[in-house]
Amino acid sequence: MPYPSQVTGTTIIETATALIERDGVESLSLARIATALGIRAPSLYRYFDSKSALLQAVNLQTTQDLIAALIEAAASSSQTHADRIMALAHAYRAFAHAHPRAYALAYSMTDPAAQPDPAALAALAQQVQAVVAPITGEAASLAALRGLWALVHGFVILELAGQFQRGGDLTSAYTSAVEAYVRGLSE
Amino acid sequence: MPYPSQVTGTTIIETATALIERDGVESLSLARIATALGIRAPSLYRYFDSKSALLQAVNLQTTQDLIAALIEAAASSSQTHADRIMALAHAYRAFAHAHPRAYALAYSMTDPAAQPDPAALAALAQQVQAVVAPITGEAASLAALRGLWALVHGFVILELAGQFQRGGDLTSAYTSAVEAYVRGLSE
DNA sequence: CGCATAAAGCTAATATCATTAGCCTTGAAC
DNA sequence: GTTCAAGGCTAATGATATTAGCTTTATGCG
Numbered sequence: 001m002p003y004p005s006q007v008t009g010t011t012i013i014e015t016a017t018a019l020i021e022r023d024g025v026e027s028l029s030l031a032r033i034a035t036a037l038g039i040r041a042p043s044l045y046r047y048f049d050s051k052s053a054l055l056q057a058v059n060l061q062t063t064q065d066l067i068a069a070l071i072e073a074a075a076s077s078s079q080t081h082a083d084r085i086m087a088l089a090h091a092y093r094a095f096a097h098a099h100p101r102a103y104a105l106a107y108s109m110t111d112p113a114a115q116p117d118p119a120a121l122a123a124l125a126q127q128v129q130a131v132v133a134p135i136t137g138e139a140a141s142l143a144a145l146r147g148l149w150a151l152v153h154g155f156v157i158l159e160l161a162g163q164f165q166r167g168g169d170l171t172s173a174y175t176s177a178v179e180a181y182v183r184g185l186s187e
Numbered sequence: 188m189p190y191p192s193q194v195t196g197t198t199i200i201e202t203a204t205a206l207i208e209r210d211g212v213e214s215l216s217l218a219r220i221a222t223a224l225g226i227r228a229p230s231l232y233r234y235f236d237s238k239s240a241l242l243q244a245v246n247l248q249t250t251q252d253l254i255a256a257l258i259e260a261a262a263s264s265s266q267t268h269a270d271r272i273m274a275l276a277h278a279y280r281a282f283a284h285a286h287p288r289a290y291a292l293a294y295s296m297t298d299p300a301a302q303p304d305p306a307a308l309a310a311l312a313q314q315v316q317a318v319v320a321p322i323t324g325e326a327a328s329l330a331a332l333r334g335l336w337a338l339v340h341g342f343v344i345l346e347l348a349g350q351f352q353r354g355g356d357l358t359s360a361y362t363s364a365v366e367a368y369v370r371g372l373s374e
Numbered sequence: 375c376g377c378a379t380a381a382a383g384c385t386a387a388t389a390t391c392a393t394t395a396g397c398c399t400t401g402a403a404c
Numbered sequence: 405g406t407t408c409a410a411g412g413c414t415a416a417t418g419a420t421a422t423t424a425g426c427t428t429t430a431t432g433c434g
Contacts, residue, residue: 003382003429029420042422043383051421107348108295118352125353140363142355146345147338147364154341155333161294165305166312168329176327177334181364184371190400190411216391229393230412238392 007037009047013057020058021101030054056117059106062099063120069095070127081134082182088131089152089178096156104160107153125149135186144185151181194224196234196244203245208288212242246293246303249286250311256282257314268321269369275318276339276365283343291347294340312336322373331372338368 015036019028030041030051048054073091078084096103125145132148133141155174158164164173202223206215217228217238235241260278265271283290293303312332319335320328342361345351351360 003380003431005382007382030422031420039382040384041420042385045422046382104295107345107350108291121350121352142353143360143363144367146342146351146357146360147367150341150345150364151334151338151368152341153345154337154339157344158294158333158337158340161302163294163308164333165308166329170333173330173333176330177337177368180331180334180371180374181338181368182371183374184367184369187367187370190402190409192411194411217393218391226411227413228391229414232393233411 007039007043007047009057011037012044012047012054013061016054016058017061017099017102020105021099024101025055025105055105058102060117060120062102062106063117063124065099066092066095066103067120067124067127070124074127074131081131082179082186084131085135085148085182086175086178088128089148089174092152093156093174096160100160104157107157132185135182147185148178148181151177194226194230194234198224199231199234199241200244200248203241204248204286204289207245207292208286211288212292217241242292243302243304245289247307249289249293250303250307252286253279253282253290254307254311254314257311261314261318268318269366269373271318272322272335272369273362273365275315276335276361279339280343280361283347287347291344294344319372322369334372335365335368338364 012033016028016033019032019036030044033054034041034044044054048057069091070088073087074084076087078087128148129141129145132144136144155177159170159174164170199220203215203220206219206223217231220241221228221231231241235244256278257275260274261271263274265274315335316328316332319331323331342364346357346361351357
């Protein structure tokens with residue numbers, strides 16, 4: 001290794017994620033990331049082909065962290081199937097609350113070039129499908145998974161975007177919504 | 188009116204929306220909007236204070252169009268409450284499919300300064316709440332509305348973002364999800 | 375020990391943006 | 405006909421992503 005690097009792909013991703021979480025994506029520039037790392041903007045191109053590629057890597061990392069959180073939640077498995085789904089749903093929401101801007105960035109459509117890797121997404125999906133399948137049977141489980149994901153993601157995104165303006169207990173609204181959906185599924 | 192204007196706030200919004208729908212927000216610049224209108228970029232500042240303000244106007248228009256579509260769907264009201272909810276849900280999704288990028292832009296968290304007007308959003312919410320209330324009763328209707336909105340929005344956004352990669356009939360998955368949720372609500 | 379090398383940083387330059395300042399044109403009102 | 409303000413314009417600024425090409429330096433080989 002000639003010339004010891006002051007930086008790695010990983011540290012760049014971490015720094016970028018931290019800046020996104022602190023200041024929002026809008027104000028994220030390569031110059032800012034570089035400054036935070038003690039280098040200059042063009043040096044970042046040694047590690048990523050473009051800003052899009054960097055953001056894609058950030059989103060991939062976010063997805064992997066989310067998967068890890070869900071796997072952990074699934075491990076401390078509760079009794080009934082419904083309980084297990086609820087535990088997953090709350091773990092999902094907790095993750096989004098812990099990393100709101102990173103989460104929103106990864107799952108907003110804006111820049112297709114920055115979307116997280118499809119393979120990682122598939123892994124995420126399978127985590128959940130395994131928990132839904134016992135309720136619906138294998139055949140309907142893909143559709144059931146999609147509905148659950150839609151409900152959970154939609155709630156979390158609308159919540160993070162501040163679209164639930166009219167007060168009320170959002171945690172209990174979330175819980176009831178997931179309960180209602182699961183109840184409706186198992187009928 | 189000294190000097191007849193070649194352009195109005197409305198034509199700017201329409202042009203911007205069309206460009207967004209055609210090329211995506213990423214490539215939308217004031218210069219491009221201006222060129223499409225036969226004027227130069229700085230002239231746009233006669234009509235909007237900033238690009239953010241213009242995007243906010245675009246998003247407001249999108250929200251109003253969505254509300255109009257939902258009102259129309261509610262007018263051709265079906266028999267049962269569940270049918271009416273389903274009609275609304277399909278109208279919502281059809282709107283998002285007809286204007287995918289505009290819809291995604293209006294309801295992604297990215298730039299808070301560009302979010303549609305809260306008052307318009309409240310009007311949107313009330314449209315739907317009126318249809319949900321008969322099923323849940325007034326007390327639970329706000330939470331029920333939020334769950335339904337989350338489910339519908341989440342499904343549509345994930346779909347538009349291309350996150351449902353594994354094939355299958357998305358329309359029927361959507362229908363089953365809404366059915367399941369409504370079934371679960373009314374219990 | 376000295377030297378070549380390639381990696382990892384750098385500076386400088388370009389094109390594109392949003393935005394601002396200030397000028398010019400023109401139609402309407404008196 | 406003169407005024408005037410709206411609606412357009414050009415020119416300039418500062419930020420941005422990106423590219424080209426230079427400089428530095430640890431390492432490995434002689």
